Amino acid sequence: MVSELINKYIWLIQLFERAGEYGLSMPEISGKWEDRFDNPYSRRTFNNHREAISQIFGVTIECNRSTNRYFIKYGEDVSDSRESVSWLINTFSVNSLLTMAKERLSGRVSVEDIPSGHKYLAPIMEAMTDNREIEIAYHKYTSAAPTLYDIRPYAVKEYDKRWYLVGYCLQRNEVRVYGMDRINGLSVTGRSFALPGDFDVDDLFKTSFGIYLPDRPAVTVKFKAIANEAKFIRDLPLHHSQEEIERTDDYSVFTIFVSPNDNLVMEFCKYRDRVEVLAPDDLRRKVAETLENAAKMYRQ
Secondary structure, eight states, X not given: OHHHXXXXXXXXXXXXXXXXXXXXXXXXXXXXXXXXXXXXXXXXXXXXXXXXXXXXXXXXXXXXXXXXXXXXXXXXXHHHTOHHHHHHHHHHHHHHHHHHHHHHSTTTOOOOOOOOOGGGHHHHHHHHHHTEEEEEEEOXXXXXXXXXXXXXXXXXXXXXXXXXXXXXXTTTTEEEEEEGGGEEEEEEEEEEOOOXXXXXXXXXXXXXXXXXXXXXXXXXXXXXXXXXXXXXXXXXXXXXXXXXXXXXXXXXEEEEEEOOXXXXXXXXXXXXXXXXXXXXXXXXXXXHHHHHHHHHHHHO
């Protein structure tokens, strides 16, 4: 299966990262592979895997011809500098680790069961690599039954413990976002597409809060957090644009530059009286109204 193969690619990348620039010989690679997967590993298969790793992750496993040892040059960059692939490597690494832990450490590892939809991550990534359209059966929360959509998969995005597909929908004639946990079926078609040359998923969501695409101009949002809460917000920013513009012993004031939406209102509401929205006025009123309505409901 594709997901199993990608997990093996991840295992190889991690193997070479641990080996450093000194690298590994082919007998060492084969031996470690056989210990892990309990089957032989030929040089031909390894070379096929090297090529796939280069295409999918942009990571090149090189060979020092003078020593016949294989290595990833500046292997630490895979995790630190190549942000475009490090999240994917981390995701599959954690999944592999947890799978192994459940097998060998039964009763000693507890993880939250999250409907992230990551089972579709591998086939979507494969379709993205080959620029192939996919067909998905998508079941929205507001619909009684799934709907079929033809999608050009542009990107995948993780947010709040869930995976999302970002793609151009042929039926809707626009770029849309789909929660992978709402996908009931997926098939890769034989139709190819060309990714827009200027597409960048981070730019697409640059002024977004949450997973919704921005539908209004971004504004500067100013909010105040009490000292203890400010420590958490400082370490885990609400948005990549966050700046701290004032700090006292009692509170801090932050700003973010976003397109306000319901997700942002819900985010501020969860802090209750520990965070106060200062501007803009319409967002401040919306948060206040939401909290007041909640208080009325509980008073009743």
